[in-house]
Amino acid sequence: MRNVKNANYVQINNDKTIIKQLEGIEILRAIDAWNRYKWTRKHFDEKPKNGYFIWAKKTGIVPLTTCAAIEKKGVIQKMNNLIVIEKGVKSRAIGNCFSIGKRLKSRHEGRGKIIIKEGASLSVEHLHLWGENDELVMNYEFILGKNARLEYKYRCLKPGREMKIKTRAILGENASAELLVITKAKKLESSEEILLKGKNSKGTVKIRIVGEKDSIVKARTLIDAQNEGKGHLDCQGLIVEKNASIELIPVLKNSCRKAILTHEASIGAINDEELAYLMSRGIAKKNAIKLIVNGFLKS
Amino acid sequence: MLRVKDLDVYINNKRIVKGVNLEIKKGELHVLIGPNASGKSSLCYAIMGLPGYKTKGKIILNRENVSKKSIVERAKKGIALAFQHPPSIKGVKVKRLLEEIGVEEGLIKELGLERLLDRDLNKGFSGGEKKMLELVQVVSQKPRIAILDEIDSGIDIKRLEKIIKIVRERLIDRGIGVLMVTHNGEVINKIKPDVVHIMLHGKIICSSKDWRKVWSTIRRYGYEKCKECELRADK
Numbered sequence: 167m168r169n170v171k172n173a174n175y176v177q178i179n180n181d182k183t184i185i186k187q188l189e190g191i192e193i194l195r196a197i198d199a200w201n202r203y204k205w206t207r208k209h210f211d212e213k214p215k216n217g218y219f220i221w222a223k224k225t226g227i228v229p230l231t232t233c234a235a236i237e238k239k240g241v242i243q244k245m246n247n248l249i250v251i252e253k254g255v256k257s258r259a260i261g262n263c264f265s266i267g268k269r270l271k272s273r274h275e276g277r278g279k280i281i282i283k284e285g286a287s288l289s290v291e292h293l294h295l296w297g298e299n300d301e302l303v304m305n306y307e308f309i310l311g312k313n314a315r316l317e318y319k320y321r322c323l324k325p326g327r328e329m330k331i332k333t334r335a336i337l338g339e340n341a342s343a344e345l346l347v348i349t350k351a352k353k354l355e356s357s358e359e360i361l362l363k364g365k366n367s368k369g370t371v372k373i374r375i376v377g378e379k380d381s382i383v384k385a386r387t388l389i390d391a392q393n394e395g396k397g398h399l400d401c402q403g404l405i406v407e408k409n410a411s412i413e414l415i416p417v418l419k420n421s422c423r424k425a426i427l428t429h430e431a432s433i434g435a436i437n438d439e440e441l442a443y444l445m446s447r448g449i450a451k452k453n454a455i456k457l458i459v460n461g462f463l464k465s
Numbered sequence: 466m467l468r469v470k471d472l473d474v475y476i477n478n479k480r481i482v483k484g485v486n487l488e489i490k491k492g493e494l495h496v497l498i499g500p501n502a503s504g505k506s507s508l509c510y511a512i513m514g515l516p517g518y519k520t521k522g523k524i525i526l527n528r529e530n531v532s533k534k535s536i537v538e539r540a541k542k543g544i545a546l547a548f549q550h551p552p553s554i555k556g557v558k559v560k561r562l563l564e565e566i567g568v569e570e571g572l573i574k575e576l577g578l579e580r581l582l583d584r585d586l587n588k589g590f591s592g593g594e595k596k597m598l599e600l601v602q603v604v605s606q607k608p609r610i611a612i613l614d615e616i617d618s619g620i621d622i623k624r625l626e627k628i629i630k631i632v633r634e635r636l637i638d639r640g641i642g643v644l645m646v647t648h649n650g651e652v653i654n655k656i657k658p659d660v661v662h663i664m665l666h667g668k669i670i671c672s673s674k675d676w677r678k679v680w681s682t683i684r685r686y687g688y689e690k691c692k693e694c695e696l697r698a699d700k
Binding site for chain 2: 437438439440442445447449450451460
């Protein structure tokens with residue numbers, strides 16, 4: 167896993183935390199933020215036990231890196247995170263969450279709130295790698311102020327046994343957000359939502375889901391326009407193996423006659439013509455499928 | 466090197482190619498011509514082993530019958546096909562595919578295709594770009610037999626000359642047997658094949674070394690005249 171050694175926040179299971187400060191950014195354990203800054207309390211659902219607090223006060227050059235690792239069998243890792251990006255600050259973050267070991271039967275519960283204040287921007291790469299018996303529950307909410315920007319990419323190429331993902335972005339005036347979810351799946355329930363609350367806000371949700379053997383996927387995407395703005399949903403599923411099922415539910419909700427919402431959605435299997443073409447180049451079927459799947463996830 | 470013996474090709478149980486016999490030796494260039502829907506492409510795809518093309522008869526490559534082998538096995542044993550209509554594959558970059566095949570050095574530069582390397586395979590490519598890339602892949606596969614299905618169609622004259630040069634220098638001169646499907650007499654004149662075959666209604670009705678005579682007859686009288694010609698293979 168890249169960037170782990172130099173990560174600014176590392177949490178192993180629930181008991182070990184390592185913090186490396188970064189210029190212009192304050193990084194604390196969530197519980198320490200709760201105790202030190204009373205204003206943070208309204209942003210937590212409850213008093214946090216684990217997780218981080220990141221407060222970006224200045225634009226940094228180096229991306230901030232967090233890392234949540236599980237290395238013990240049966241661990242339920244809980245993260246309760248809060249990120250605040252101050253006005254006009256431009257930030258980049260890389261979040262790595264993974265288990266070390268294939269059959270740990272662990273569970274990662276990550277939830278958090280990310281506040282991007284007026285004129286600020288945040289670009290996040292969120293990478294997950296799980297063992298085949300792991301479970302994941304993830305729930306993140308982004309709140310964007312006036313003129314704020316968000317680019318959020320979630321990528322999970324080694325899915326756990328069961329995953330529940332929820333991402334929600336609430337956009338202020340002239341704010342824009344792009345949510346991108348790329349994942350292979352076994353049992354997956356996902357929900358990605360953008361709320362166009364402020365005038366002239368713009369949001370795009372793009373999902374690429376690969377259904378592997380016996381997978382059951384239910385992915386709901388929503389753009390809810392409560393004000394003048396633009397929104398687009400781009401949802402695609404690829405069924406790679408037998409007995410996989412993918413259900414995509416793109417929802418457009420418009421309560422403002424000046425808002426423009428569009429969507430595109432498709433679910434398909436691997437195209438036989440493409441597969442035969444690659445195989446005619448001497449590429450083994452397994453590798454040809456891998457090329458097509460990786461291409462789909464990058465498209 | 467490649468021998469096709471009494472080959473029938475069926476698509477959805479319909480016999481499209483009927484009893485074709487063909488022999489291409491090392492370094493020989495054979496041109497296959499015929500009107501649209503005469504079965505030329507079906508023959509090519511069947512030799513490559515593409516799904517949907519059922520065969521009866523033998524496809525022998527270097528004394529080995531490969532007619533029951535998979536596409537991958539045939540490719541590994543030395544059959545390479547330049548597709549007439551190659552598919553575009555979303556997200557698969559040209560560079561990535563060429564890495565997988567092992568691209569022949571200098572070829573991309575020679576054909577001026579550097580700009581395509583970071584693009585999705587065949588997505589938004591012009592007809593000419595697609596054909597050039599097909600040729601790059603076929604040459605890079607280092608085959609024993611190269612099947613070029615209308616590699617020249619939709620190509621401007623400058624590119625056509627480049628293609629002919631590469632077919633000559635990087636395939637034929639290296640001892641690779643070539644079966645080239647074309648509709649273009651200009652190509653036949655330029656490439657000077659060893660043998661020209663005419664396919665009509667699923668059958669090869671003429672195979673001749675005298676490509677000049679064959680082509681001038683077709684140009685003058687059309688393919689229907691071939692039925693009466695003394696060169697007919699089944700006479």
